[in-house]
Amino acid sequence: MAGAGARRRALVRVDPLGAVLVAAGAAALIFMPFVLLKANRIVPGDPRELAQVLPAWGALGCSVILALAGAAALWSEDARIRLVLALAAVVTVALCAAAAGDALTPPGNQVVRVAPGGAFWVLIVCLGLLATDAATRMRPGPAMRVGFLALSLAVVGFALAHGVFDHLSVMREYAVNAARFGREARRHLALAFGSLAAAALVGLPLGVLCHRVPRLRPGVLGTLNVIQTIPAIALFGILMAPLGALAAAVPLADRLGIRGIGAAPAVVALFLYSLLPIVANTVAGLKRVSRGAVEAAHGMGMTGWQVLTGVELVLALPVILTGVRVVLVQNIGMVTVAALIGGGGLGAFVFQGIGQTAIDLVLLGAIPIVTLAFSAALVLDALVEVLNRVKG
Amino acid sequence: MITVEQLSKRYGETTVVDEVSFTVERGAITVIVGTSGSGKSTLLRMINRLVEPSGGRVLIDGRDTRSEPAYRLRRRIGYVIQGHGLFPHRTVAENIATVPRLLGWDARRIEARVRELLTVFSLDPATQADALPHQLSGGQQQRVGVARALAAEPLVLLMDEPFGALDPIIRAKAQDDLLDIQRRFGMTVVLVTHDMDEAFRLGSKVAVMSGGKLLQYDRPAVLLTRPADPFVSRMTGLADRALRLLSLITAGEAALPGASDGPAVAPTASLRDVLSELLWCKAQSARVVEPDGTVRGMLTVAAILARGAP
Numbered sequence: 001m002a003g004a005g006a007r008r009r010a011l012v013r014v015d016p017l018g019a020v021l022v023a024a025g026a027a028a029l030i031f032m033p034f035v036l037l038k039a040n041r042i043v044p045g046d047p048r049e050l051a052q053v054l055p056a057w058g059a060l061g062c063s064v065i066l067a068l069a070g071a072a073a074l075w076s077e078d079a080r081i082r083l084v085l086a087l088a089a090v091v092t093v094a095l096c097a098a099a100a101g102d103a104l105t106p107p108g109n110q111v112v113r114v115a116p117g118g119a120f121w122v123l124i125v126c127l128g129l130l131a132t133d134a135a136t137r138m139r140p141g142p143a144m145r146v147g148f149l150a151l152s153l154a155v156v157g158f159a160l161a162h163g164v165f166d167h168l169s170v171m172r173e174y175a176v177n178a179a180r181f182g183r184e185a186r187r188h189l190a191l192a193f194g195s196l197a198a199a200a201l202v203g204l205p206l207g208v209l210c211h212r213v214p215r216l217r218p219g220v221l222g223t224l225n226v227i228q229t230i231p232a233i234a235l236f237g238i239l240m241a242p243l244g245a246l247a248a249a250v251p252l253a254d255r256l257g258i259r260g261i262g263a264a265p266a267v268v269a270l271f272l273y274s275l276l277p278i279v280a281n282t283v284a285g286l287k288r289v290s291r292g293a294v295e296a297a298h299g300m301g302m303t304g305w306q307v308l309t310g311v312e313l314v315l316a317l318p319v320i321l322t323g324v325r326v327v328l329v330q331n332i333g334m335v336t337v338a339a340l341i342g343g344g345g346l347g348a349f350v351f352q353g354i355g356q357t358a359i360d361l362v363l364l365g366a367i368p369i370v371t372l373a374f375s376a377a378l379v380l381d382a383l384v385e386v387l388n389r390v391k392g
Numbered sequence: 393m394i395t396v397e398q399l400s401k402r403y404g405e406t407t408v409v410d411e412v413s414f415t416v417e418r419g420a421i422t423v424i425v426g427t428s429g430s431g432k433s434t435l436l437r438m439i440n441r442l443v444e445p446s447g448g449r450v451l452i453d454g455r456d457t458r459s460e461p462a463y464r465l466r467r468r469i470g471y472v473i474q475g476h477g478l479f480p481h482r483t484v485a486e487n488i489a490t491v492p493r494l495l496g497w498d499a500r501r502i503e504a505r506v507r508e509l510l511t512v513f514s515l516d517p518a519t520q521a522d523a524l525p526h527q528l529s530g531g532q533q534q535r536v537g538v539a540r541a542l543a544a545e546p547l548v549l550l551m552d553e554p555f556g557a558l559d560p561i562i563r564a565k566a567q568d569d570l571l572d573i574q575r576r577f578g579m580t581v582v583l584v585t586h587d588m589d590e591a592f593r594l595g596s597k598v599a600v601m602s603g604g605k606l607l608q609y610d611r612p613a614v615l616l617t618r619p620a621d622p623f624v625s626r627m628t629g630l631a632d633r634a635l636r637l638l639s640l641i642t643a644g645e646a647a648l649p650g651a652s653d654g655p656a657v658a659p660t661a662s663l664r665d666v667l668s669e670l671l672w673c674k675a676q677s678a679r680v681v682e683p684d685g686t687v688r689g690m691l692t693v694a695a696i697l698a699r700g701a702p
Contacts, residue, residue: 296477299442299550300491300540301467314481 017133018073018082025070025126032118035100040111041169041358047117053100065092066123073130083134090127093120094165101167115169115360142382149378153371169360170367177349177364185368187263188345191338192331192372195267199274199327204320206275207282208308217283224276232269232337239265240341266338273334274327281323285316318387325380332373336365393418394439394548394580399448401434401604408434410604411448416597418453418547421574421581423595425588425627431604432584436550439582440469452548467491470541470549470579474556476533478525484510484536485521491544509539512573531562535569542577551583555590567593588627592636600624613640617702634700639664641699643680647689652677659688667696 035053036045051059069089072082101114140148165171174181210217230238244260246253258264289312297307313320339347349365352358394416401409409431416422426432437443439450441462450457457465478487485506492502510517513535525533534554541549554570555563567590574581585591591598592612599609600623608620616637619625628636643666644659654675657666659682666678670693680688 290477290480292473292475292477293479295442295473296471296537296540297479297490299440299466299471299473299477301463301465301494302490303463306494311479 014074015076018070018075018130021126021130022070022073025066025123028119028122028126029066032122034117034119035097035104036113036115036117037104038113038115038169041113041173041360042356045113045115045117048100048104050096050119053103054096058096058099062092062096065089069127069130079134079137083131083138086127086131086134090124090131093123093127094159097168098165101165101169105167110172113169113172113360114167142385146379146382149375153375170363173349173358173360173364177361181349181364184344184346184348184365188332188335188347188369188372191263191266191270191335191343191345192328195270195274195331196324196327198267198271199278200324202271203275203278204282207279207320208286208313210279211283211286221276221280221283224272224279227272228276232273232334233340235269235272236265236337236341239268243268261342263338263343265341266335266343270331270334270338274331277323277326277330278320281319281326282316285319286312288319289315318384321380321384321387325377325384328376328380329373332369332376336369393453394582395451395454396435396439397448397451399435399438399450400446401431401438401443402446407604409438409445412601412604412606413448414599414606414609416580416582418580419574419578420596421571421583421594422597422599423591424582424584424599424601425586425591426601427586427627430601432586432601433552435601436552436582436584439548440466440471440550442466467494467544468546468548470544470546472537472541472549472551472554474553476525476537476557478533478536478540480525483522483524484515484528487525487536488540488543490540495544497544505543509543512576513539513569515539530558531566534558534562534566538570538573542573542579545577547579549579549581551581553585554583556585563590570594588629592628592640600627613637616640635664637702638662638667638696638700643678643691644688646695646699647680647691648695650690651687652679652690652692654678654690656681657691658683663691663696663699666691667693670696 029050033045033047034050035048037048038045050062054062065085066089069085072085076082097116097120104114105112135145135148159165160171166175206220210220227235240260243258243265247259248254253259293311293315294307297311302310335343335345336347336350339345339351346365346369350362350369353361353363353365396412396414396416398411398413399409400407400411412431412435414422424432424435434443438445439452439457441457444462452469479490482490488506488509489502492505497505506521507517510521515521515532515535520528520532525536528536534557538551538554541551555566558566570581571594583594595612597610598612598615600607600615600621602621602623608615608624610618615624615628616633619628625633639662641663642659643657643661643663646663647659654677655669655673656679657669659680661669670676670678677690677692679690682688
């Protein structure tokens with residue numbers, strides 16, 4: 001009797017996050033289309049429910065797995081069960097969308113588009129949040145987190161390479177833009193990492209200088225702070241005039257690609273935005289280094305350079321890397337806007353898509369950008385944690 | 393031998409160390425004692441040029457410390473600070489190996505030296521060499537700090553309040569260890585403290601500083617019996633100066649010829665401890681006996697009391 005009472009109480013006590021996400025997912029399934037069938041890439045779609053696009057056994061299997069994941073989200077206390085079921089549901093929903101694409105596309109037709117609908121996106125987001133929440137409850141170590149990321153990317157990459165999603169609208173856009181996609185993705189990474197490298201090259205010494213000469217600190221950090229507050233588009237605009245003038249005056253600059261529009265103002269703007277987190281974190285990291293260790297290092301006869309590189313910067317590294325993480329995630333996002341001034345990158349697809357009201361093309365740019373930013377954040381967080389752990 | 397000649401340090405209008413001169417004998421422990429702000433740490437840090445003097449000079453074994461780059465000078469001088477200053481990201485063995493590595497010793501010599509020092513400082517080479525500093529106790533961290541300072545066999549060891557962060561029991565042990573280590577390696581030690589008990593316990597000579605000036609530099613007994621300045625007697629303490637004086641004399645030095653049936657005391661015990669023992673046993677005299685049983689003589693309460701005043 002006591003067991004039955006406890007079970008009844010457990011049924012009443014639902015997980016609050018799980019309840020919200022299950023409610024959202026269920027509402028989306030009922031009120032929103034699972035996929036949209038479009039006659040071509042720009043017309044509004046024709047809604048299709050999950051049950052309409054899948055054979056009966058498929059729809060039933062999908063419903064069962066979603067129901068299990070929902071039940072686990074509501075009542076299970078075991079994070080592993082929650083995680084496994086949420087991931088199984090993500091895979092199921094993705095495969096259902098792929099199956100819908102295959103089923104609705106007439107053979108050989110390159111014009112019809114099957115786009116994931118509102119229900120698909122809401123389900124993916126809700127299940128993704130559930131999986132993230134469950135994974136967080138398990139407190140995975142840094143290696144585990146990076147490993148999980150790598151595995152997920154490998155699975156998605158494998159599915160994409162084998163054409164599982166080829167009949168979905170975003171992949172249709174990819175097929176049309178395949179050659180350009182690789183080029184823009186490489187350019188995106190080059191812009192993000194290039195401006196980060198330049199900022200690190202300038203920011204680290206500047207941070208060390210600000211730490212050594214406290215008088216410089218308010219001026220330098222204040223200036224960089226002001227730069228941070230300028231919106232990206234405005235900064236591009238501000239840079240256009242001087243860089244354009246430079247290109248006009250110095251033919252060599254023009255030949256090197258330094259012009260008012262294009263990659264040059266984008267890199268300069270990203271570089272300027274990147275300086276504050278790197279300089280500020282270098283100063284904060286150096287301030288955190290034990291004064292005893294620095295004093296002892298000098299007292300034992302290390303040269304100034306040996307103290308800086310062997311003791312101070314090593315001990316400040318976790319804090320500096322936190323700054324690098326901020327910069328990298330910020331840059332991956334901000335490079336998108338560089339496409340507006342001809343800087344290229346994945347943002348080119350986003351803005352081209354907006355211009356053509358082709359939402360699939362927007363997604364072709366946006367999804368990789370989000371994935372890149374998320375992966376960069378996760379990897380650098382793990383690195384910072386490892387370094388902090390070494391130091392105890 | 394360290395010779396300090398009219399050493400001064402000024403920051404703008406403020407004089408932190410004011411024309412201080414003294415000589416530290418080779419193989420002696422000199423303690424610089426003073427209140428905070430007396431300039432004692434600055435004086436110490438001018439010996440290894442962590443602070444560059446505004447005037448005067450320091451000679452180590454007759455050689456001006458400014459005749460070579462500061463970092464080269466410091467590699468020949470051990471340096472220990474309060475709170476150990478160990479590198480948190482390096483293991484105990486790596487910490488100890490710091491200066492030998494800077495000097496370019498070969499790996500085998502470094503390893504042998506690290507092993508030797510770990511043993512001398514009662515740390516286990518097998519388990520603690522690869523530990524990180526935060527995994528050790530406070531007393532062990534402090535010992536690693538001293539071991540690191542002695543790694544390259546310096547002839548001079550500078551210590552800036554080395555035991556300030558330790559609790560009293562561990563501090564007493566660390567002080568005993570320092571005396572042992574000094575006897576073993578024979579280096580010249582200059583130690584800064586604000587604790588007069590520590591100064592009397594460790595110093596063969598004590599320098600009392602106040603307001604940047606060296607008020608008196610002499611053996612501890614002389615500071616008690618012939619203070620050069622009222623501040624010196626305030627520092628040494630007036631209320632218990634007789635007992636302090638007794639604590640500086642050993643039973644072996646004071647022993648008188650003759651026999652006694654009182655309690656046995658070791659020749660290394662201080663007269664203060666012997667007196668305490670006699671009071672406790674309600675005895676009038678004690679036998680001074682070597683550990684091997686040889687009788688060195690005897691001490692009476694009256695004889696002890698006679699030594700308690702100049």
